[in-house]
Amino acid sequence: MPSPMTFTDPRLKALDGFHVEIDEATQRADIILDRPPYNIVSMPQRDQFRLVFEALDEDERVRVIVIRALGEHFSSGGNIKGFMEASPEHVSKLAWNIASPTRCTKPVIAANRGYCFGVGFELSLACDFRIVTDTTQYALPEQKLGQIPGSGGSARLQMMVGITRTKDIVMRSKRISAQQAFDWGIATEKVADADLEKATDALVAELLTFSPMAQRTAKKLLNDSEDSTLSIAIELEGHCYSRLRQSHDFKEGVEAFHEKRKPAFKGC
Template sequence: MTVSLHNERKTNPMNAPTPLHPALADLDGFSVEIDAARERADIILGRPPMNVISMPQRDQLRKVFEALDEDDRVRVIVLRAIGENFSSGGYIKGFLEASPEHVSRLAWNIAAPARCTKPVIVANRGYAFGVGFEISLACDFRIVSETCQYALPEQKLGQIPGSGGSARLQKMVGITRTKDIVMRSKRISGRQAYDWGVATECVPDAELEAATDRLVDELRGFSPIAQRTAKKLLNDTEDSTLAIAIELEGHCYSRLRQSDDFREGVEAFHAKRAPKFSGR
């Protein structure tokens, strides 16, 4: 059963109403749906046709990612949007209205998918500009349709990306391509993003939802503790030397060696059956 979390209240099995987590109430420009049967939560941008992201929305998105990270019903988080465009970017006037202190927190808010311990998938179609591109870059998996266009157009406003876009992109595609995209406000297609290693998968537009569903189900088949460990290890060693990365990998491997899930995985392998992981 899918539970939609907007401003309403959810009920427990005894039909006694329980209040939603404060982070999931009065959401600005997006909604949250939890499908407990599929261990999936969807964060859905809902301000079509362009799904412009407001200043308050950025902070709410961070809080929702943090809340879902603590929700035992959820194994995988999906970020997607209503309509033909993922997001054309942020509300431009909001930058002039926001305080310098508020603006300084933008990158922290948009990095929430990367800090989340659970796998985060983003489904991109149409425009994914500015903060729409930046929050997509902070996710673990980017499934794009052939209509997708990525861009960091801040140079046209006399500004630079401010929520981690240029930094994350440079790690993925190198300084030459990043300068071309950032300094010329150049768009790249979904297919090009896939060829460059920015996108995980590029599919026809009509297949975007099905491709996202397949990846959700695939990720649910793995051990939760192994997934959490792999994500943190890869994030933490992105800037490290090879020697340090190998050392940390060894420590993580050793800790997982003691887990129930590793024992279950080994026993299932030898018994030629599907493992039943518990996350411990």
């Protein structure tokens, strides 16, 4: 059964608007937004997200991380008043904090239902997998406030869907339906609203069948080569392949294949 996670870092003694659970049996950690109905994200919460992802990245009990929310909405975005109260220096760190799922070496899944706006969308874009439901709506509505996305949203979205669609979404504060998100390659999977938890559990279980080392390597390679030239991406892939060639997990995978059994990966 999942149990609440406690942290030694004094900055994480009182989590603001979310909590963390670990299920050692499934090697899974859940970051759960718990400020319903809209799960508005505060400024301190952004800093804590970064610290929590860094802690979970070092936790040997955890193989896969899920970020989800209580209630019918993932998050309607950030605390608007908080932007005016934060210093320019603090605001300049927004993108670094929200990029923590990308920097995390472990697979990160965003389970999105209902509103997923502003920083809620940006945080989800920084994850490796996004599962949406029929009720999910994505948006970057900052233009309505006389602002632009400040936590990497427009940049990540442009890499996924191109400049034309990104301008349409950002410059018109346009909402993206779950079906559009899936069709455009933003969402990994689209399911019925009642099936979100089941689909998330299934993806976690699938990811656990692979080598932890191969998963970490694949994630870093794909992130590092996303905006590189083809020749550099191929070169990096070759080096990563060569490194994994020496691993126990690769040897185990090959032997299991020939012996027609499931591999027992150890992550080394």
